[in-house]
Amino acid sequence: MPEYIHHLPDWPHFFWDTDALAKLLATVRLRQGQLIGRMQALGFPQQEEAVLTTLTEEVLKSSEIEGEKLDKDAVRSSLARRLGMDAGALPSADRNVEGIVEMMLDATQKFKAELTAERLFGWHASLFPTGRSNMKKIAVGAWRDASAGPMKVVSGDYGRERVHYEAPAAEKLDAEMTAFLDWYNAEEKIDPIIQAAIAHLWFVTIHPFEDGNLRIARAIADMSLARSEGIPQRFYSMSAQIRAERKTYYDMLGSTQKGDLNVTPWLEWFLDCLDRAFSGAETILAAVLEKAEFWKRHASASINDRQRDMLNRLLDGFEGKVTSSRWATIEKCSPDTALRDIQGLVDQDILTKDQGGGRSTSYSLASA
Numbered sequence: 500m501p502e503y504i505h506h507l508p509d510w511p512h513f514f515w516d517t518d519a520l521a522k523l524l525a526t527v528r529l530r531q532g533q534l535i536g537r538m539q540a541l542g543f544p545q546q547e548e549a550v551l552t553t554l555t556e557e558v559l560k561s562s563e564i565e566g567e568k569l570d571k572d573a574v575r576s577s578l579a580r581r582l583g584m585d586a587g588a589l590p591s592a593d594r595n596v597e598g599i600v601e602m603m604l605d606a607t608q609k610f611k612a613e614l615t616a617e618r619l620f621g622w623h624a625s626l627f628p629t630g631r632s633n634m635k636k637i638a639v640g641a642w643r644d645a646s647a648g649p650m651k652v653v654s655g656d657y658g659r660e661r662v663h664y665e666a667p668a669a670e671k672l673d674a675e676m677t678a679f680l681d682w683y684n685a686e687e688k689i690d691p692i693i694q695a696a697i698a699h700l701w702f703v704t705i706h707p708f709e710d711g712n713l714r715i716a717r718a719i720a721d722m723s724l725a726r727s728e729g730i731p732q733r734f735y736s737m738s739a740q741i742r743a744e745r746k747t748y749y750d751m752l753g754s755t756q757k758g759d760l761n762v763t764p765w766l767e768w769f770l771d772c773l774d775r776a777f778s779g780a781e782t783i784l785a786a787v788l789e790k791a792e793f794w795k796r797h798a799s800a801s802i803n804d805r806q807r808d809m810l811n812r813l814l815d816g817f818e819g820k821v822t823s824s825r826w827a828t829i830e831k832c833s834p835d836t837a838l839r840d841i842q843g844l845v846d847q848d849i850l851t852k853d854q855g856g857g858r859s860t861s862y863s864l865a866s867a
Contacts, residue, residue, distance in 0.1 A: 545787055735783075
């Protein structure tokens with residue numbers, strides 16, 4: 500009896516119950532459209548902020564799934580610079596972070612481009628800029644070879660390892676990846692969301708690289724999801740939801756890879772997970788949506804550029820207290836001008852004076 504799905508004689512001819520998935524796919528499609536419509540109704544600055552926030556979460560959580568914790572500010576800084584946004588005082592990112600960001604942006608911003616072996620090699624090289632995975636030297640920007648023996652997914656201490664999965668032999672990779680890429684780049688015959696789920700599973704099952712296969716599989720899935728929407732902006736994070744369901748994610752992959760070519764259960768889980776990712780977007784983008792609502796409420800207010808800048812700083816989590824002296828320093832104006840700016844916002848019930856007075860007088864956003 501075949502041990503893994505790629506040993507089956509009909510591999511890789513996946514099939515699924517279209518009727519069983521129809522209602523779930525329709526629900527996901529509806530929620531996808533509702534979320535994108537809501538976000539595209541925001542002003543351009545809020546859309547930019549939403550995309551930056553979402554992509555930051557996507558990069559962070561995709562790495563966390565594999566046990567790698569990245570610096571949030573460094574990821575945000577790298578993304579902001581590459582998206583042409585102001586990175587402010589955020590720290591510069593190291594080459595490792597830059598590489599992960601490069602891969603994610605290439606997948607989601609250039610989703611219409613063909614997926615090729617060379618493109619995948621570039622993604623892999625970006626993930627491992629030093630040519631090492633932790634302390635181990637690996638083949639970078641190339642399919643794995645047979646020198647290290649069979650590619651196995653294992654857990655447990657040395658000498659007591661548990662094998663969860665064994666991938667196709669290295670000598671089969673050229674043929675395996677040719678079949679995968681031909682399918683992926685063929686004229687669209689299935690819904691791109693279904694394609695995202697199949698591509699994720701198929702690529703991980705081939706496991707063509709020495710390391711980084713799951714992160715690249717998720718990038719390929721994100722590329723298909725971007726194709727399903729026809730826009731490069733990302734407003735939800737599939738990886739954030741997978742991170743929250745990591746054990747189930749690994750269990751579903753494992754059981755599917757040891758099952759048959761009827762992948763309906765995997766597709767049901769993927770669609771359910773995607774549906775929950777749309778719900779998760781409300782949490783991830785809560786601050787962005789709150790900011791958008793604030794500016795909607797005060798659309799008719801008389802606000803100058805200095806006031807707008809300081810209000811955005813407050814909405815973004817300004818640290819410390821807002822005083823006239825700090826206002827003057829940040830906005831490079833005189834103390835009298837700063838006080839007039841503040842008083843103008845107080846008069847419009849946008850700022851409120853905190854308790855206390857004298858030189859320590861400080862101000863906060865008024866309650867909605």
